[in-house]
Structure formats: C-alpha cells, structure tokens
Amino acid sequence: MTKKAIDTLMSIGIDIGKDTFHLVGFDSDGQLVLRKKIKRLGLLQTFDKLPRCVVGMEACLSAHFVSRCLRKLGFKPRIIPAIYVKPFIKGQKNDYNDAEAIAEAALRPNLPTVPEKSQDQLDLQALHRVRSRLVSRRTATINQIRAFLIEQGITVRKGLRALKNSFETILEQRKDEISPRMRSILFGLYGDWLWLDDRIEAVSKEIEEISQREENCINVMTIPGIGPVISTAMVAAVGTGEAFDRARDFAAWVGLVPRQHSTGGRTILGRISKRGSRYLRMLFVQAARVILMRSNRWPDFSFGEWLIRASERMNQNKLAIALANKLARMAWSILRHKTAFDAPKKCGRDWNLKPFSASKEFAID
Incomplete structure (x- = not known):
C-alpha cells in the first residue's frame, strides 16, 4: 500500500498470535489500505510509523499488554470480546479474515469492550x-487416593478431613x-496432598493480605x-465496574440471569445463561449457599425479608441462584x-468477615 493510503487509516485490527501478529486497516471510506504480517518483537517499531487511530484486538492472552503499549x-486501543467479533467474519476463518473482522468491529461505537x-x-x-489450579490438583489427588483404597476394599466416608484424619490409621x-508397593504409592500421593495444602494456604494468605489493603x-x-x-476475584476481573452501566449487566456477564429466547412479543425465559466468568459465578453461588445454611441470621440482613x-x-x-444474583x-x-x-x-462493619467468609472452608476448596 502507498504511504498516502496509509495516512488515511481510521481503524486497525490485530489478530494476536504467539509469535506473529496480522494487521488489517481501513480508511475513512471503509477501503482496505493495510494488510501486513509482523513479528511480535516488531510491534512497537511498526506502529510507531502508522498514523494514530483506533486499534481493535480480541480479548485474549497478552491483549492487555499490547493495549497498554499502543x-x-x-x-x-479497544479490546473486544471474541463473541462480538464473530458476526463480522467473512468467508473462511484465517488470520487475515480475523484481523479484518476485528477492524470492522472496532469502529462500532455501541459494541461492548473489555476495560x-x-x-x-x-x-x-x-x-x-x-490457586484454582492447585485446588483442582488437590481434588484430583484426593480422588485418586480414594480410588486406590477402594480397589483394596477400603472405603472412607465423604469429606476431606475424614480421609486426612484416618489415612495413616487405615494404612497401619x-x-x-x-x-x-501400594503403600509406597499411597504415601507418595499423601505427600503431594500435604504439599498442595501448603501451597494453597500460602496463596490464600497472600490474597487475604491484598484484600485487607485494597479499599x-x-x-x-x-x-x-x-x-x-x-x-x-471481582476487583481483578472488573476493576471498579465501570464497564457495566447497571448492576443487572454485571449479573448477566457473570451468567446469573435467565437465558432468553423470546419472539413475537412473548417473553420466554429458561435456565441461567452461564455466560461470562465461570469462576466468579461459582464463587457467588457458593457464597449464597453459605448464607442459606444459616437461616437464623436471615432477619439480620437488609434483604432478609x-x-x-x-x-x-x-x-x-433456585433460591441459591437468585441470592447469588442479588449478591452480585x-x-x-x-x-x-x-x-x-x-x-x-x-x-x-466487618461482622461478616469471619462467620461468612467465603475464602476458606466454604470457598472453592
């Protein structure tokens, strides 16, 4: 493309890859004036020569880093959820078509973006x-211990503590x-379990320290x-929440609102959508279940009635989901x-931090 054409750039779409980026740019008339493949290390050098304009990219790994650099x-820069880019893709999927779709989506003023x-x-x-990965690994380790014990004809009642308290006694x-050999395998798995406990506790402690400092x-x-x-988790995901216009929009992003399939003026609502952040949705539902376990405290809440x-x-x-929606x-x-x-x-003020803390026994352990 000529330098004169490049100077008319209005939007650029970047398809971010591991080692290479694909760029597609449009001018004010919607004509394609830029189509280029660059290395990741050449990002700043390439964009330093381009006119300042809107740059769109999908929400993915390193998108926030690229956005800050640009x-x-x-x-x-505009970080766009992939689900909103998909309707703009023309033809078959490839890197240049993806970048072209991102460039078109970036010009839509009403399209939701990621802060x-x-x-x-x-x-x-x-x-x-x-922390989530460590908890998942610990659960897998505990399940494997239970499976090996069952193969030996030994069953242990449900619960993490029940197995931990009786493990050494059972083997003895x-x-x-x-x-x-099986004893050696089981003791090795038990050692992994204890190591994972220590790692989870260390990460949880660091998270708790951050929560006490962050207003x-x-x-x-x-x-x-x-x-x-x-x-x-909420602060890490949405910052101060400025990406949402109202509380219902945030609850919808978490996936705690009914799935809608309405037509002909008739509203049809189904199960919750389960869109957005699965991790936050799980945490809010667990927090709701903690509250439901203590019905004697309900009258103390402003939402108790x-x-x-x-x-x-x-x-x-259903009550747990409805309460999770309200908490969100x-x-x-x-x-x-x-x-x-x-x-x-x-x-x-901080009456709830100990009895209702969702960070330890009732969280994602």
Missing part, C-alpha cells in the same frame, strides 16, 4: 488462577492387606457471605459507588 504511543486491566489486576488474577491397621475489596467484603477470595419470602416459593437450588448486583453497586454495605444494626 496507548503509550497515542493509539486508541484495559492494570498490571496489579493481572497479578491478582494470576494468583486466583494459580490394614498393612497385611495392602502390598508394600474496594474492603467495601465489597461488608456484604454477607463475601470474603477475601470473592472480593479480590425478601430471602424469607423467596424461600417459601423456591426450591433450594450488590457487589457491583458497592464497587462502582465506593460505598459499604448496610450492615445489621446489632453488628459492626
């Missing part, structure tokens, strides 16, 4: 992902029934059932307006 150069995450948010998000009492987390933790894990009435007409699962809406409102939850009259 913003420093004077561009206007650019700061480095602190990415660090906090990484902590949560590490059944040493004549379990072969030396937004402190405010969100004043809501019943919400502790360090949920508050920090609603919860009591809802419990009379809903089964336990309240959390967004508190985060967006930088306020605290209206705690019960008989209790102080």
Whole structure:
C-alpha cells in the first residue's frame, strides 16, 4: 500500500498470535489500505510509523499488554470480546479474515469492550488462577487416593478431613492387606496432598493480605457471605465496574440471569445463561449457599425479608441462584459507588468477615 493510503487509516485490527501478529486497516471510506504480517518483537517499531487511530484486538492472552503499549504511543486501543467479533467474519476463518473482522468491529461505537486491566489486576488474577489450579490438583489427588483404597476394599466416608484424619490409621491397621508397593504409592500421593495444602494456604494468605489493603475489596467484603477470595476475584476481573452501566449487566456477564429466547412479543425465559466468568459465578453461588445454611441470621440482613419470602416459593437450588444474583448486583453497586454495605444494626462493619467468609472452608476448596 502507498504511504498516502496509509495516512488515511481510521481503524486497525490485530489478530494476536504467539509469535506473529496480522494487521488489517481501513480508511475513512471503509477501503482496505493495510494488510501486513509482523513479528511480535516488531510491534512497537511498526506502529510507531502508522498514523494514530483506533486499534481493535480480541480479548485474549497478552491483549492487555499490547493495549497498554499502543496507548503509550497515542493509539486508541479497544479490546473486544471474541463473541462480538464473530458476526463480522467473512468467508473462511484465517488470520487475515480475523484481523479484518476485528477492524470492522472496532469502529462500532455501541459494541461492548473489555476495560484495559492494570498490571496489579493481572497479578491478582494470576494468583486466583494459580490457586484454582492447585485446588483442582488437590481434588484430583484426593480422588485418586480414594480410588486406590477402594480397589483394596477400603472405603472412607465423604469429606476431606475424614480421609486426612484416618489415612495413616487405615494404612497401619490394614498393612497385611495392602502390598508394600501400594503403600509406597499411597504415601507418595499423601505427600503431594500435604504439599498442595501448603501451597494453597500460602496463596490464600497472600490474597487475604491484598484484600485487607485494597479499599474496594474492603467495601465489597461488608456484604454477607463475601470474603477475601470473592472480593479480590471481582476487583481483578472488573476493576471498579465501570464497564457495566447497571448492576443487572454485571449479573448477566457473570451468567446469573435467565437465558432468553423470546419472539413475537412473548417473553420466554429458561435456565441461567452461564455466560461470562465461570469462576466468579461459582464463587457467588457458593457464597449464597453459605448464607442459606444459616437461616437464623436471615432477619439480620437488609434483604432478609425478601430471602424469607423467596424461600417459601423456591426450591433450594433456585433460591441459591437468585441470592447469588442479588449478591452480585450488590457487589457491583458497592464497587462502582465506593460505598459499604448496610450492615445489621446489632453488628459492626466487618461482622461478616469471619462467620461468612467465603475464602476458606466454604470457598472453592
């Protein structure tokens, strides 16, 4: 393309790859004036020669890093969810077609975009992902121990603590029934379990320390059932919540609103959509279940009357989802307006941090 054509650029779409980026740009008339493949290391050098314009990219790995780099150069980066780019793809899927679709989507002013995450948010998000992976590995290790014991004709009642408290006793009492090799395998798995416990505790402690220093987390933790894990996960995911216009939009992003299939003026609602953040949705549902376990505390909440009435007409699962939706809406409102939850009259500001903390026993362990 000629330099004159390049100077008329209005939007650029970047298809981000591991080692290479594909660029497609349009001018003010919607004509394609840029089509280029560059190396990741040549990103800044390439864009430094281009006129400042809107740059679109899909929300993916390194999108926030690329966005920050381009913003420093004077561009206007827009991070777009992949689901909103898909309708703009023409023809078969390839890197250039993807970049062209992103460039067209970037020019749509009403298209929802992903707020650019700061480095602190990415660090906090990484902590949560590490913790989630460790918890998943620990669960897999415990299940494998149970499976090997069942193969030896030994069953243990449900629960993490039940197995941990009786593990060494079982191996000692059944040493004549379990072969030396199997004993060695089981002790190795038990060692892995203890190591994972230590790692999870260390990461959880670091998350809790961050929650005590971050003002937004402190405010969100004043809501019943919400502790360090949920508050920090929410701040890491949405920052101050400015990406959403209202609380229902955030609840919809978490996936806690009914799936809609309406037509002909007739509203048809189904199960929850389960779109958006699966991790946050799981945490809010767990927080709701913690509250439902303690019905004697319901009258102390500002939403206690609603919860009591809802419990009379809903089964336990529907009630948990409805309460999770309400908790998510309240959390967004508190985060967006930088306020605290209206705690019960008989209790102080941080009444809920210990009895209702969703970070330890009732979280994702």
